[in-house]
Amino acid sequence: MFILPCPSVCCCIATSISWHESRRRYHDDGISDDEIEGKRTFDLEEKLRSERFTSDRVKRMEGKDLTFEYIQRGGLRDPIIFEKPDGLGIKMPDPDFSVNDVKIFVGSRRxxxxxxxxxxxxxxxxMAQWxxxxxxxxxxxxxxxxVISLEFSHTKxxxxxxxxxxxxxxxxVDNMWPRHLKERQRDSTNSITDMQYPKVQKYCLMSVQGCYTDFHIDFGGSSVWYHILRGGKVFWLIPPTPQNLELYEDWVLSGKQGDIFLGDKAQDLSSLSGSAS
Known part of the structure; x- marks a missing residue:
């Protein structure tokens, strides 16, 4: 399992089924379709092979050590890898759980x-088309x-x-949101008109080989956790220094994301890879 800290600038390339909390919000920022359409002009394979991107900031821990006291003392400031799920308190489907199973459990018409x-x-x-x-x-x-935003709370x-x-x-959400509003939620989709609370707690991500999600900050600068059920992911993480955040803002507003790999400009980019255990 991975924990990615708040508010790192993150992108990933993957072939996997994985689970996580939080999601990306997309904004057009007034950029026209013509400015952001088109193929990437940089080589992802070259970025994957590059030795410029280190993993010096990544911590490796055992699940039993990720306690409330640990988070209170130091927060979640660095990426963390857990090689084994022991001690984390997580429960996951069997490794052979498939996309067809996801369809069955959330509904083919979802x-x-x-x-x-x-x-x-x-x-x-x-879900049937997917x-x-x-x-x-x-x-x-x-x-x-x-697929990076299938929130499946209130489904089987x-x-x-x-x-x-x-x-x-x-x-x-559990600690601060009015409990009666959360208990009033019935709709399993994320329709804003039917949402009684911030429905952002459980996500299923599904990627075919070679999928790429560009650099982004998860909404509200939230930290996220990932568990890879099948396949693998590579994350590129940029620490949220003032200079890096300014670079990120300029890059987003430029509309030239397909031409510029943000990691080439940012300082102290880390590479983090993992696969299903």
Whole structure:
């Protein structure tokens, strides 16, 4: 399992089914479609091979050591890797749990946001459509699509996933939001008109091989946790120094994300990789 601190600037490349809390918010910032459409002009494979990106800031811990006291003392300032789930208090589906199983547990008609990897723009599909796409042989796919925002609270899938105990303890939604509003939630989707509380606690991410999510800050500068059920992910993490945050803001507003790999300009970029255990 990974914990990525707040508010790191993060991007990842993946082939996986994984679970996490929090999500990315997308803003067009007034940039026209013409400015952000099109293929990347930098080589992701070269970035993956590069030895410039280190993992010096990454901590490795055992689950039993991630306690409320530990978080109180130092916060979550550096990326953390847990090689084994022991002591974290998590519960996950069996490793052979498939995209078809996700469809069964959340419903085949559930509409989900799907990202076109080449443009980083979103479209909608039903879970049935996504399952058909995911199971299509790679040679027959005309585009790379990625699911990073399927929030599955209030579905049958919710009971198969338990977050780390420490996350339950510090979750603002559980600790601060009026309990009667959360208990009033019935809709399993994230429709704003039907939402009674910030429904951002359990996400299922599904990526085919080669999927890429560009640099972003999770909403509110929140920390996130990931558990990789199948496949693997590579994260690039930028520490949130004033200079790096200014670079990030300029990069977002430029509309030239496809031309510029932000990690080439930022200071102290870390590379973090992991796979299902």
């Amino acid at each position: 509409m989900i946001d799907v990202m076109d990897v080449s443009t980083q723009k979103g479209i909608e599909m039903s 399952r058909r796409y995911y199971e299509t042989p790679p040679s027959q796919r005309d585009k790379l699509y990625n 899938l919710e009971n198969l996933v338990q977050r780390p105990t420490s996350v339950d303890i510090i979750d603002w």
